[in-house]
Amino acid sequence: MLSQAVEDYLKAIYTLHNGKPVTTSELSARLGVSSASVTNMMTRLAKMKLVTYAPYRGVALTAAGEKIALEIIRHHRLLETYLRDVLGYAWEQMHSEAEHLEHHISEEFEDRIDALLGYPTHDPHGDPIPTRDGTMEHTPADPLPACPHEQDLEVRRLLDTDHDMLHRIEALGLLPGTVFRILDADDELLVVHLDHDHISVPADVAAHIFAAPV
Structure with a gap:
């Protein structure tokens, strides 16, 4: 049975990878641990054949490591x-x-x-x-500021790193599955049409909402 720490590392590597190896500094920031702790764990996981790891080049999951992470x-x-x-x-x-x-x-x-x-x-x-x-x-989706105007859009995903931001998004009614239209936008606000009403969405909030055409 794997330890909770091992499972947390595998999940973090999967979450952070973007087609390239994950760095120790990225893992350190994600998990709130020292770089030395990350290096020690990467060496351990490599011996367990759950990751491939090369110092200064980053880490990637093996097929076995990815299965556990998923x-x-x-x-x-x-x-x-x-x-x-x-x-x-x-x-x-x-x-x-x-x-x-x-x-x-x-x-x-x-x-x-x-x-x-x-x-x-x-x-x-x-x-x-x-x-x-x-x-x-x-499912492909773009942040609201990059979405087309005057077209039916559906909220697909919310960035989950800021709970206060999630509460703000919920208060606006823009949760996943919601269909709306962007009417206008500038550097500070987006105006959207939702449920027969016009709603102003601050730009910082809009950046946490990902949508796609219906």
């Missing part, structure tokens, strides 16, 4: 969906609770909440939930 991500996103949709948790409570529970649930429990929720494909942020066999489909 399983933990599946746990996390199913738990967030359950905690929010069924138990009514707030954004910050939902995330911290899922961070703890993701390491401790059984596969049977995972399958049961998946069925209870109706086999959701996305979590409350709009992020895709990996399937049982470890596949995950990414």
Whole structure:
């Protein structure tokens, strides 16, 4: 059985990778640990054949490491969906609770909440939930400032790094699945048409909302 620390590292590497190796400094910032701790863990994970690691060149998951990372991500996103949709948790409570529970649930429990929720494909942020066999489909989306005007758009995903920002987005009614139109925009505000009303969206909020044409 893998430790929680190992699972956290594998999940972080998967989340940070963008077609290139992840650096120790990126992992250090993501996990809030020292660079020396990251280096020690990378050496350990490489010996376990869960990552490929070359000092000063970064780290990448092996097929075995990616499989574990996707399983933990599946746990996390199913738990967030359950905690929010069924138990009514707030954004910050939902995330911290899922961070703890993701390491401790059984596969049977995972399958049961998946069925209870109706086999959701996305979590409350709009992020895709990996399937049982470890596949995950990414839906293209752009931040609101880059989206076309005067066209029906659907909110696909929210950046989940700032809980206060998520509350602001929720107050505006721009959660994943919402259909709207951008009417006008400048450097400070976007004006959107939503539910027969015009809503002003500050530019800093808009940058956390990703949408795509319907």
